[in-house]
Amino acid sequence: MKITAIKVFVCSPGRNFVTVKIHTDAGIYGIGDATLNGREMAVVTYLEEHVAPCLIGRDAHAIEDIWQYLYKGVYWRKGAVNLAAIAAIDMALWDIKGKAAGLPVYQLLGGKSRQGVTLYAHASGENIADTLDKAAQLIDQGYKAIRLQSAIPGLPVTYGVLGDKKDYYELQGNRPLPPEEQWSTKKYFNLVVELFKQARERFGNDIHLLHDVHSRLTPIESARLGKLLEPYDLLFLEDASIAENQDSYKIIRQHTTTPLAIGETYNTIWDCKDLIQNQLIDYIRVAATHAGGITALRRIGDFANIYNVKTAPHGAPDLSPICFAAHMHLNTWAPNFGIQEFVGLGNEQVKQIFTSTVTVSDGMAYVSEAPGLGVDFDETAAQQYPYKRSYLPVSRLEDGTLWNW
Numbered sequence: 001m002k003i004t005a006i007k008v009f010v011c012s013p014g015r016n017f018v019t020v021k022i023h024t025d026a027g028i029y030g031i032g033d034a035t036l037n038g039r040e041m042a043v044v045t046y047l048e049e050h051v052a053p054c055l056i057g058r059d060a061h062a063i064e065d066i067w068q069y070l071y072k073g074v075y076w077r078k079g080a081v082n083l084a085a086i087a088a089i090d091m092a093l094w095d096i097k098g099k100a101a102g103l104p105v106y107q108l109l110g111g112k113s114r115q116g117v118t119l120y121a122h123a124s125g126e127n128i129a130d131t132l133d134k135a136a137q138l139i140d141q142g143y144k145a146i147r148l149q150s151a152i153p154g155l156p157v158t159y160g161v162l163g164d165k166k167d168y169y170e171l172q173g174n175r176p177l178p179p180e181e182q183w184s185t186k187k188y189f190n191l192v193v194e195l196f197k198q199a200r201e202r203f204g205n206d207i208h209l210l211h212d213v214h215s216r217l218t219p220i221e222s223a224r225l226g227k228l229l230e231p232y233d234l235l236f237l238e239d240a241s242i243a244e245n246q247d248s249y250k251i252i253r254q255h256t257t258t259p260l261a262i263g264e265t266y267n268t269i270w271d272c273k274d275l276i277q278n279q280l281i282d283y284i285r286v287a288a289t290h291a292g293g294i295t296a297l298r299r300i301g302d303f304a305n306i307y308n309v310k311t312a313p314h315g316a317p318d319l320s321p322i323c324f325a326a327h328m329h330l331n332t333w334a335p336n337f338g339i340q341e342f343v344g345l346g347n348e349q350v351k352q353i354f355t356s357t358v359t360v361s362d363g364m365a366y367v368s369e370a371p372g373l374g375v376d377f378d379e380t381a382a383q384q385y386p387y388k389r390s391y392l393p394v395s396r397l398e399d400g401t402l403w404n405w
């Protein structure tokens with residue numbers, strides 16, 4: 001089965017998505033997600049100009065060889081643009097293999113390890129009471145795990161919450177220049193411990209609670225936060241600190257039993273190898289779109305399993321429903337699956353373009369028996385929502401110093 005054409009689409013149904021479609025001489029096609037938030041067109045060009053021409057005529061079944069060809073063959077290796085492109089090709093080839101076999105991708109990976117996939121939802125509010133009210137609504141809808149984020153009093157805009165009370169992802173289709181946000185570690189500490197104290201008082205101990213620090217703390221500050229949050233029993237504390245220096249997580253680990261999660265920006269197994277091997281984290285959060293697709297996530301997941309690290313794939317709305325479907329197949333199979341982040345199946349325009357067979361009920365998600373990934377892409381519908389340049393925010397300390405967003 002030969003690859004005959006590779007097409008790249010970028011659409012903006014409320015936010016930008018980059019989609020790859022691979023056609024074969026068997027009449028079967030596959031789709032993959034190559035969305036790199038804020039740098040979308042770099043991946044489009046990379047795919048069209050540097051990847052697609054090398055793959056025409058190759059065997060669509062040779063997923064592993066094509067992965068190695070694109071990774072080793074590029075000489076420069078690694079990198080967000082490179083791995084997003086490889087990821088989309090890889091997903092599309094798994095989609096094709098599943099369709100050719102008449103099997104859903106999870107069956108090709110080894111079959112079901114569980115009946116459904118546990119999700120955690122987001123409650124992001126203007127203040128503690130607002131966040132907890134939103135969490136209460138999610139609990140009513142059947143979610144058993146909730147990520148809590150609250151705006152910080154005294155700071156104009158905070159990660160997860162916009163000042164104008166709009167959902168924080170809504171504006172990402174329309175940010176022609178990066179907006180700026182502010183950060184104060186002191187003000188954050190005053191709020192976040194109280195947030196989790198009140199959450200436990202209100203919801204009791206049966207609900208799972210999570211929190212994303214979004215890399216704003218130094219390792220010793222993360223260690224202190226982990227300690228202060230221990231009484232409130234988090235499922236995990238996400239992105240407490242940047243781990244470019246993976247050794248730095250030893251500082252956090254030595255001081256706290258709060259479980260740690262990281263990995264949504266990672267591109268390769270090398271970005272998390274030491275964290276996993278030294279058991280410095282509990283959950284690895286790599287995304288299929290940003291870390292090289294299903295082939296790479298399967299490998300990272302198996303490696304993590306040896307060290308009792310569970311998988312918890314990134315589930316932000318800047319990953320298209322194709323990536324979510326890929327995660328669902330991995331999550332259904334992986335023996336060491338932990339939990340899946342979930343922010344809904346997308347707005348009406350997204351659902352019109354990406355028709356997914358994944359179903360959600362009572363805080364759980366389920367793959368279908370559809371062959372391949374079980375998600376389709378409507379090119380004509382996508383054309384109605386052309387690309388809009390858009391950026392993630394940047395973050396500054398109160399004195400103007402550029403900080404981690």
Ligand code: EZ4
Binds near residue numbers: 264314318
């Ligand atoms: O800010 O995907 O856990 N989720 C997150 C996300 C990220 C966005 C960045 O593009 O941290 O919301």
Ligand code: CO
Binds near residue numbers: 214
């Ligand atoms: Co995150």
